[in-house]
Amino acid sequence: MLRLLLLCGALGCGAGSDAPLTFIMLQWTQVSKGSSVFWGNATLGGRLSHILEDHNVTQVLPLEPPAVWAQQRDMVANYLSYFSGIVQVFSKERPLNYTQILHCRLGCCLFPNGTAHSFYEVSLNGTAFLTFHVPTATWELRWPRRDPVAAFAQRELMKYSETTHNLQHFLNTTCVDILRAQNPQTGKQRGRSHAPLVLGLILGVSAVVGMAVGIFLCTGGSC
Numbered sequence: 001m002l003r004l005l006l007l008c009g010a011l012g013c014g015a016g017s018d019a020p021l022t023f024i025m026l027q028w029t030q031v032s033k034g035s036s037v038f039w040g041n042a043t044l045g046g047r048l049s050h051i052l053e054d055h056n057v058t059q060v061l062p063l064e065p066p067a068v069w070a071q072q073r074d075m076v077a078n079y080l081s082y083f084s085g086i087v088q089v090f091s092k093e094r095p096l097n098y099t100q101i102l103h104c105r106l107g108c109c110l111f112p113n114g115t116a117h118s119f120y121e122v123s124l125n126g127t128a129f130l131t132f133h134v135p136t137a138t139w140e141l142r143w144p145r146r147d148p149v150a151a152f153a154q155r156e157l158m159k160y161s162e163t164t165h166n167l168q169h170f171l172n173t174t175c176v177d178i179l180r181a182q183n184p185q186t187g188k189q190r191g192r193s194h195a196p197l198v199l200g201l202i203l204g205v206s207a208v209v210g211m212a213v214g215i216f217l218c219t220g221g222s223c
Helices: 066-093 148-157 165-180 195-220
Strands: 021-032 035-044 047-053 056-059 099-110 116-124 127-133 138-141
Touching: 021 165, 035 066, 056 066, 099 165, 116 165, 127 148, 127 165, 138 148
Parallel strands: none
Antiparallel strands: 021 035, 021 099, 035 047, 047 056, 099 116, 116 127, 127 138
């Protein structure tokens, strides 16, 4: 099973003194003629925390010590390189002469009253595609018409714990714990390691990658 890259968006997370604290990840994957390009970013409490450019992830906020971050960064780079290789192999068997762009947004909001909201949305070529329903750990179709590609991607994502219950745990627990480790008044950390944040990046990528491969396989032939 392939692993993941996550992206986020804020649903009802606005600005102002009563606004929730957020962790938001945004990621795009473009596949065209057998080549893959990745880009995106993550923000923690409204501040840019990570930048993804192709296979390189940069830590903008000093959330991890240099040695620890280097290991996490290499994990992401190695996985994205692996994904690019898989796409090249598939494209030789089922060539795609057009561009596919998969956009993911995910994350969580922590409200002043202590409640939280988590989300994960996916669009394909600018159209809503799938949504992860966090409370039940299920993927729901958002495609505006019945389409074998969307149905195939949904079935594939529902097969694995990495893209269901592990993802649910990350969004419901790990992501929210990252926010609770922040001091809303000063924006300073309370000493918690942010390794789970980067692991969440990788976990998010694995869901997207598994879905993307299914999409490209399905669009290149029969599902």
